Amino acid sequence: METPRPMLEADGLTKRYEDGNLALDHVSFDVYPGQVYAMLGGNGAGKTTAINLFLNFIEPTDGEARVDGIATHKEPLKAKEKLAYVSENVMLYPNFTALQNLDFFARLGGNTKYSKDDYRQVLLRVGLEEEAHNRRLKGYSKGMRQKCGIAISILKNAPAILLDEPTSGLDPKAAVEFIRLLESLREEGKAILMSTHDIFRAKEVADVVGIMNEGNLVMQRSREELVGEDLEKLYVEYMTGYMDEVA
Amino acid sequence: MFRLLVEKELREIIGTTKFAVTFGVCSVLILLAFYVGARNFQVSQAEYEAARAENIKQMEGLTDWGRIDHRIFLPPQPLTTLVSGISNDIGRTTEMQTQGELRSENSRFNEDPIFAVFRFLDLEFIFSIVMSLFAILFAYDAINGEKERGTLRLSFANPVPRATYILSKLVGAFLALGVPLLIPILIGCVMLPLMGIPMTGSAWGRLAMVVLAGYLYLGVFLTLSVFVSALTEKSSNSFLLLLVIWIFAVLIIPRTAVLISGRAVDVPSIDKVNYDKNRYMAQLWLEDREKMQNYSRENPPSQDGDMQAWMDDFRAFMSELSDVRNEKMSDFGGRLNEERRNRELVQQRLALGIARLSPTSVFSLASTDLSGTSLDLKERYIEAANRYQETYAQFIREKTGSAGGFMFTMRGGQDEEEPPPIDPYELPVFEYEEPSSTTLINDSLFDLGLLVLFNIVFFAGAFVAFLRYDVR
Numbered sequence: 104m105e106t107p108r109p110m111l112e113a114d115g116l117t118k119r120y121e122d123g124n125l126a127l128d129h130v131s132f133d134v135y136p137g138q139v140y141a142m143l144g145g146n147g148a149g150k151t152t153a154i155n156l157f158l159n160f161i162e163p164t165d166g167e168a169r170v171d172g173i174a175t176h177k178e179p180l181k182a183k184e185k186l187a188y189v190s191e192n193v194m195l196y197p198n199f200t201a202l203q204n205l206d207f208f209a210r211l212g213g214n215t216k217y218s219k220d221d222y223r224q225v226l227l228r229v230g231l232e233e234e235a236h237n238r239r240l241k242g243y244s245k246g247m248r249q250k251c252g253i254a255i256s257i258l259k260n261a262p263a264i265l266l267d268e269p270t271s272g273l274d275p276k277a278a279v280e281f282i283r284l285l286e287s288l289r290e291e292g293k294a295i296l297m298s299t300h301d302i303f304r305a306k307e308v309a310d311v312v313g314i315m316n317e318g319n320l321v322m323q324r325s326r327e328e329l330v331g332e333d334l335e336k337l338y339v340e341y342m343t344g345y346m347d348e349v350a
Numbered sequence: 351m352f353r354l355l356v357e358k359e360l361r362e363i364i365g366t367t368k369f370a371v372t373f374g375v376c377s378v379l380i381l382l383a384f385y386v387g388a389r390n391f392q393v394s395q396a397e398y399e400a401a402r403a404e405n406i407k408q409m410e411g412l413t414d415w416g417r418i419d420h421r422i423f424l425p426p427q428p429l430t431t432l433v434s435g436i437s438n439d440i441g442r443t444t445e446m447q448t449q450g451e452l453r454s455e456n457s458r459f460n461e462d463p464i465f466a467v468f469r470f471l472d473l474e475f476i477f478s479i480v481m482s483l484f485a486i487l488f489a490y491d492a493i494n495g496e497k498e499r500g501t502l503r504l505s506f507a508n509p510v511p512r513a514t515y516i517l518s519k520l521v522g523a524f525l526a527l528g529v530p531l532l533i534p535i536l537i538g539c540v541m542l543p544l545m546g547i548p549m550t551g552s553a554w555g556r557l558a559m560v561v562l563a564g565y566l567y568l569g570v571f572l573t574l575s576v577f578v579s580a581l582t583e584k585s586s587n588s589f590l591l592l593l594v595i596w597i598f599a600v601l602i603i604p605r606t607a608v609l610i611s612g613r614a615v616d617v618p619s620i621d622k623v624n625y626d627k628n629r630y631m632a633q634l635w636l637e638d639r640e641k642m643q644n645y646s647r648e649n650p651p652s653q654d655g656d657m658q659a660w661m662d663d664f665r666a667f668m669s670e671l672s673d674v675r676n677e678k679m680s681d682f683g684g685r686l687n688e689e690r691r692n693r694e695l696v697q698q699r700l701a702l703g704i705a706r707l708s709p710t711s712v713f714s715l716a717s718t719d720l721s722g723t724s725l726d727l728k729e730r731y732i733e734a735a736n737r738y739q740e741t742y743a744q745f746i747r748e749k750t751g752s753a754g755g756f757m758f759t760m761r762g763g764q765d766e767e768e769p770p771p772i773d774p775y776e777l778p779v780f781e782y783e784e785p786s787s788t789t790l791i792n793d794s795l796f797d798l799g800l801l802v803l804f805n806i807v808f809f810a811g812a813f814v815a816f817l818r819y820d821v822r
């Protein structure tokens with residue numbers, strides 16, 4: 104069912120921050136084209152760290168992250184051509200309209216052929232009403248900005264998409280629409296790596312679910328393996344450390 | 351890619367209300383600087399003409415060249431009024447005398463204290479405030495602001511080389527701030543001939559160089575702002591830091607430099623020098639009085655002899671005494687002045703050295719050099735006055751047969767007929783010539799070079815800091 108070569112590969116990925124904090128400890132996983140990989144885990148588990156390593160925002164202490172076979176810390180510019188990214192809490196340019204923001208980032212990603220209509224369509228696709236398209240982003244709500252961020256990642260039209268808590272700030276309706284969007288992107292053959300705290304949606308859309316805890320990948324199951332399982336219960340089991348902390 | 355980033359930078363800066371407002375205020379200030387400079391020139395020119403006419407007029411009707419009160423005046427120059435430098439502080443009027451030290455008085459501030467208040471509207475001052483604040487206001491968050499908005503992460507999720515990014519930042523910000531400012535500057539330039547300011551080619555050239563220096567200065571604060579924003583994580587921090595730097599550069603360093611050098615190098619005050627001179631003079635007088643007494647004791651006028659002959663001898667003796675005394679006095683005074691001048695130069699050099707830590711001082715020095723209103727102006731004026739003094743003394747000698755000084759004019763009886771009135775227009779005309787543009791530009795090169803150096807250093811700093819910047 105999957106093509107033999109993974110689009111995103113974490114290979115013994117390790118990150119120890121300058122302050123000695125071991126944020127990621129030899130984590131390995133693969134995401135294939137047409138697959139949605141949901142990364143679950145408590146705050147500080149290492150999800151963002153993993154995504155940042157794929158983007159070469161930080162250098163791995165050990166192991167490597169590869170995009171379509173390219174080690175990101177060796178050839179970052181080449182790897183980034185194949186990556187689209189949605190970060191948590193992106194503000195974008197508050198003095199630009201949605202269309203202007205989209206246009207800038209699309210061009211930055213190398214896509215110069217889009218028309219205004221293309222931008223409008225993508226914005227509608229992520230659930231941003233027409234009325235807002237020509238407004239400056241400083242008047243936007245957090246969720247509206249998030250939608251713009253998602254639209255930007257779609258426009259990049261890259262084979263791999265990294266999503267760091269993409270649904271944070273989205274209302275339930277928008278979150279559902281977002282799941283539909285992910286499904287259609289999967290149809291297009293994108294490899295999608297998503298970190299999230301939303302267990303239910305993760306189970307709904309993910310082909311593979313990984314649970315991280317304190318820098319380790321403590322569980323990884325495919326959709327088939329999860330049939331009939333209670334993901335929330337599993338999550339809590341694997342996250343006892345985190346739950347203790349909260350208590 | 352580079353173009354895209356520069357364009358984005360332009361749009362991001364220019365498209366804001368903040369920019370519209372700031373730009374409006376800056377434009378008004380710049381235009382005002384030109385206007386006030388031009389008005390200032392008109393007024394100074396009128397005053398100068400009036401003073402000269404008055405000087406001639408008060409001589410009319412006099413019959414004795416030996417008794418005239420002749421003054422010379424430093425003429426205003428178009429650039430001088432735009433970049434006033436020290437031109438308002440130095441005395442512009444010099445009382446001419448055939449020998450002895452010349453003294454200048456009646457500085458602009460002295461005559462017209464309200465004028466001191468308006469000095470802040472001079473082009474150099476406006477530039478030094480406007481350009482630096484403009485740069486800081488729009489570039490303090492160049493890097494860390496992008497980080498705060500998450501756009502830095504998002505941008506670097508694309509294949510963007512860091513060098514391209516930081517270069518485009520600097521170029522974009524420079525264009526976004528510099529090009530709009532050209533508008534009020536150009537309008538200001540057009541205003542000058544319209545207001546009847548006689549701008550020569552040299553003046554235009556040097557004005558262009560002043561503007562260039564202004565842009566270098568803008569570049570200094572721009573690269574500095576980007577540098578600081580690439581060293582900090584939060585834009586609030588970089589803003590605060592830049593504000594502190596600004597206060598030091600614009601307000602504190604230039605003033606402290608003068609204070610520190612004043613403390614470090616002791617220069618005798620003018621009063622002290624004058625006191626010493628007067629004391630020496632008194633001493634010489636005392637000695638001479640004794641000689642005079644001795645003279646009349648040793649050569650008493652013979653009772654029946656020729657009184658006129660005795661008077662002539664006595665006058666010759668007195669004249670000799672006076673010459674010797676004057677020579678001694680001028681030697682002594684010259685030495686004191688030179689000593690003071692040397693100390694002053696040491697102090698000045700120290701002050702300028704310290705002040706040059708601040709790009710604002712450097713800009714100010716460069717632009718006053720270019721406008722001919724640096725500290726050298728005083729020197730040049732004094733030199734020109736001294737040169738004129740020789741011509742003047744020559745002229746008076748020819749007219750009166752004496753170099754003036756202590757003259758005993760023997761007024762004969764009523765039977766002597768009234769001499770004809772003098773023609774004051776015969777007086778040699780005092781022409782103050784501004785040094786050539788080459789000289790002035792050469793004077794400014796060191797400081798222009800320093801501005802370039804500041805740019806390079808901060809540019810390199812911003813570049814390196816950004817290569818290591820955490821874009822997350």
Ligand SMILES: Nc1ncnc2c1ncn2[C@@H]1O[C@H](COP(=O)(O)OP(=O)(O)OP(=O)(O)O)[C@@H](O)[C@H]1O
Pocket residue numbers: 120121122124125126144145146147148149150151152153
């Ligand atoms: N720049 C940094 N320097 C030092 N430690 C860091 C740094 N960034 C993250 N960490 C640490 O690395 C660990 C993993 O952080 P990370 O941001 O990857 O967690 P996360 O799974 O994304 O959490 P969240 O769900 O809250 O987003 C945490 O312990 C965090 O304190």
Ligand SMILES: [Mg+2]
Pocket residue numbers: 150151152267
């Ligand atoms: Mg995170």
